[in-house]
Amino acid sequence: MTFAHRLRPRLVEERASVSPLELFFDLVFVFALTRVTDLMAEDPTGVNLLRGALVMAVLWWSWVGYAWLCNLVRADEGIVRVVMFGAMGAMFITALTIPEAFDDLAGGLDGPVIFALGYFVVRLLHLVMFWVISRTDPQLRGQVLRFAPSMVTGTAFLLIASQLTGTAQTVMWILALAGDYIGTLIGGTDWRLRSISHFAERHGLIIIVALGESIVSIGIGVASLPISWAIIVASLLGLAVSGLLWWSYFDVTSLAVEHAFEEATGARQIKIARNCYSFLHLPMVIGVVMLSLGLKKILSYVGDGNHHRLTDPLYGWPLIALFGGAALYLLALVAFKAYATRSVTVPRVVTAVVLIALIPVVWHIPALATLGVLTAVLLAMIGYEMVRYDQPREKIRHGSHP
Known part of the structure; x- marks a missing residue:
């Protein structure tokens, strides 16, 4: 050779x-x-x-x-x-x-x-x-x-x-x-x-990379501190938020878009690759990075060791980044699916609006409670979707598809 x-x-x-x-x-x-x-x-x-x-x-x-x-x-x-x-x-x-x-x-x-x-x-x-x-x-x-x-x-x-x-x-x-x-x-x-499957997998993995960075932000923030109940609770809530965002992408949405991607031909296929993957994955990643900033700040509060810090609220731009980042991620997911399948996931639009509306409400509550509110809202969205879209979900995840 x-x-x-x-x-x-x-x-x-x-x-x-x-x-x-x-x-x-x-x-x-x-x-x-x-x-x-x-x-x-x-x-x-x-x-x-x-x-x-x-x-x-x-x-x-x-x-x-x-x-x-x-x-x-x-x-x-x-x-x-x-x-x-x-x-x-x-x-x-x-x-x-x-x-x-x-x-x-x-x-x-x-x-x-x-x-x-x-x-x-x-x-x-x-x-x-x-x-x-x-x-x-x-x-x-x-x-x-x-x-x-x-x-x-x-x-x-x-x-x-x-x-x-x-x-x-x-x-x-x-x-x-x-x-x-x-x-x-x-x-x-x-x-x-x-390879459609390769292209979709490549972008799915980069979402995992971004979500992994949010987990790293949680761990680094308290890595050198003595463990406490506040750190345990905050870390588990932060991990739950990352997990729920993972669920919102990989449970159904990524599969539905990949199926539409495979069925498309010619210029339509290239447009799905460009618009859904190259363009709309960017706001998802930015949303997760913004979320990571908020998580990092909350962990710095609860890991401070000062009892007074546990009652301090998360406010200003870190709070906007936390809730706004999650909302941006969800809206990008909605657009991602809507362009490929021509179907708008209304509960996610509603959830994004609720998260934005909650920012002035949680501005004055303890940072750990703020993280609990975010987790609860995302959990409610996933729970509702699991019940409301049970049959379509079953078809997409387990039904026959070429």
């Missing part, structure tokens, strides 16, 4: 599963999520929450490109394996600079510039790999050419933003993301998918 043959990309099988290298790639994304949570938790203001969401959107677009790439060619074969490790290195450096993505720290290299350049390298490797594998596919090659300007635009605005501060800097970040996302939206539907 020649060296050139060893480097040749290999196509993904129709019913492929996610490869170990893709899971390894996601470990860098896990680290990046923790850095975003830390960025917001350091000074939980509205500005920092917005910055966290903007950073999350940049990281997400880096990850999404490789979800599409590795649905065409195997991540662990040939030159693609080398590209994946290169992208991991660039994304890791980008994640390291998240605390400096907006404001450069004294000493060392220019943090905002390094962040922008790291993002550029991740995107460039992705684009070059797509160019290589599209050499015998004129339709895909044309799609790649239409997609390239959005990458250049996004990176250019991030580099401009690195030289600015304040509102002007934020505007440049928003323009960078608009260039990427809008460019993709209007760039056409000539992309290729080889």
Whole structure:
């Protein structure tokens, strides 16, 4: 076997599963999520929450490109394996600079510039790999050419933003993301998918990664503290919240969308992949990261060791992040399912509205009670859905499907 043959990309099988290298790639994304949570938790203001969401959107677009790439060619074969490790290195450096993505720290290299350049390298490797594998596919090659300007635009605005501060800097970040996302939206539907099950599984796993980060936030917050009943109760409630959000995605919704995804053809299939998975999973992940911030703050309250802190309320932006993050996650789930199946899950819309409405109500109750209220609302939603949609659920989960 020649060296050139060893480097040749290999196509993904129709019913492929996610490869170990893709899971390894996601470990860098896990680290990046923790850095975003830390960025917001350091000074939980509205500005920092917005910055966290903007950073999350940049990281997400880096990850999404490789979800599409590795649905065409195997991540662990040939030159693609080398590209994946290169992208991991660039994304890791980008994640390291998240605390400096907006404001450069004294000493060392220019943090905002390094962040922008790291993002550029991740995107460039992705684009070059797509160019290589599209050499015998004129339709895909044309799609790649239409997609390239959005990458250049996004990176250019991030580099401009690195030289600015304040509102002007934020505007440049928003323009960078608009260039990427809008460019993709209007760039056409000539992309290729080889394995629907792989694509759906890939995005399901990233939701688990995000929810796992929320659990990590709970554990890290009290890891060095002596165990207490307050810590036990808060930790179990936080774990229950993460579990209920997992349930809301994986019990029925992800299966229903995947079935519709499999049945779609042509441009409709590409639109489901783009809109349901590439676009609508972003607000889900942002919602979970916001939730993680709220959980982290609550655990810091109950683990403080000061009896007075147990009666302190969670208020301000951490409270908005806790309830608003859960509401954002649910609304994104509703849109995710609605686009693919043309069916709106009304109880989840109602639950999201209730969570937003409860923010001023729980503003003045102890933080631990606030977490109990959130858990109770989500549990009530899941319980209602289990009874109300019992037959459709049984059909989706256990009925015959091609």
